[in-house]
Amino acid sequence: MSLRNAVLGFLALTPSTGYDLKSHFDGSVRQFWTADQAQIYRVLGQLVQDGLVTVEVIPQPDRPDRKVHHITAAGLAELDGWLASPLDAHTVREPFLLRLFFAGRLGAAGVIGLIDARAAAAEGQLAALTAVRAQQPNPADLERALRLATLDNGIRHTQTELDWLRDLRGTVTTTNTTSKEQER
Amino acid sequence: MSLRNAVLGFLALTPSTGYDLKSHFDGSVRQFWTADQAQIYRVLGQLVQDGLVTVEVIPQPDRPDRKVHHITAAGLAELDGWLASPLDAHTVREPFLLRLFFAGRLGAAGVIGLIDARAAAAEGQLAALTAVRAQQPNPADLERALRLATLDNGIRHTQTELDWLRDLRGTVTTTNTTSKEQER
DNA sequence: AGCCTATATATGTCAAGTCTTATATACGCG
């Protein structure tokens, strides 16, 4: 359901083809939302049927015609309705935490391996995000400020994850040592 | 696919019925993983078919018989394989960030409303998590340390979210003021 | 010469998860 609204959101910014939309998703919201290409086209079809979007066909000689989708007044209304609707408690899915929860079986060494792998991934992501962040100019308006904020959110949470991993690594080492000593 | 492994993980801790498993999911990993009751039963069926789990039927006079599921050696092997497998980059879904990305249309006042709603939810969650955390004894072994760590992860990220929201609130107010002054 | 990528849309299939309903009994609350 959010994909539908996200597509409306992008179309409110600028009319786009399905192909364009896929680029927009991959380019600017990838870190907190992904969209499947096939799903985008299906959603566009629904939006047209529902009268929230109109299609302008731009013929191209060599390639498939561009079907540029424009948001309608009804579409904007639905978008605004979504933006202003109450927040629904969304169910988080963190596969890493799930694994960690059961990872005691691996023993301390195995857990350290998991932690380090996770930390490496987080370091990479932090580097990528800060690199993107460094290229951003100071936001001139609210819209840009918000987009920048979503980026900062990712950076802060990634940093928090790294901090937590560092502390956990220490704890696991200590706990393991203690446990070994108890065995003696 | 993770649900399958999580079920194996719980069964490795203690034999359980589908009903028990639902309670375990809701009770201890709810904050980072959810499981649908119907899905749990379907997964249990698959695990039995695959020989990773055996069923012990305990008749009950009044109620439906308890079908206690026990993990097999093959099941433990599969669990360990999962625990030690490389981490797959999981796609994050943050509906709030998606909304914020497009929320410029709402104007500063509307965005502040979104931020405050999110902050209220996060405050509530932080209170709930810290309350649970306060009841936990110091972990005696690795398994308990890891479970406590997943709780700490939630607390830290929730705190980070609150910090970010506070800063964002300030930024939105400032940006809005600047923008208004520019309009004059 | 062959392969990959980019541009552009579309269908088919499958897996996974969500929601609803069904069946049975017992206990506590108002």
Add this chain to the structure above:
DNA sequence: CGCGTATATAAGACTTGACATATATAGGCT
């Protein structure tokens, strides 16, 4: 006395999303 909750399992319908594949051309890389 009815309603919700707890105990227990299970099937059905439905939605979403993920992945593969098809079509068509052009340009660049190896």
